[in-house]
Amino acid sequence: MIKWAIIFAIAAVxxxxxxxxxxxxxxxxxxxxxxxxxxxxxVIFLVLGVTAAKKIM
Structure with a gap:
């Protein structure tokens, strides 16, 4: 998704x-x-990763 955002930003310039x-x-x-x-x-994946890591440990 970031790749497409960069492509559209370059196209806009x-x-x-x-x-x-x-x-x-x-x-x-x-x-x-x-x-x-x-x-x-x-951010959603970061939160899910932190909560999953706490449950494992």
């Missing part, structure tokens, strides 16, 4: 430089959503 403002804004919006979603998933 390139589109912004070339003058495609609408497409650049849309690409950056998608990149932000994907990045936040990846952070939420990472």
């Amino acid at each position: 390139v589109l912004g430089v070339l003058g495609f403002g609408g497409l650049a804004g849309a690409s950056m919006g998608i990149a932000k959503v994907l990045f936040v979603a990846a952070l939420i998933v990472a």
Whole structure:
């Protein structure tokens, strides 16, 4: 998911430089959503990993 966020962010920068403002804004919006979603998933897995480790020990 982070990979796609980076791809969309790079696409937004390139589109912004070339003058495609609408497409650049849309690409950056998608990149932000994907990045936040990846952070939420990472935090959930971190919490699940910590709780599982406490139950094992």
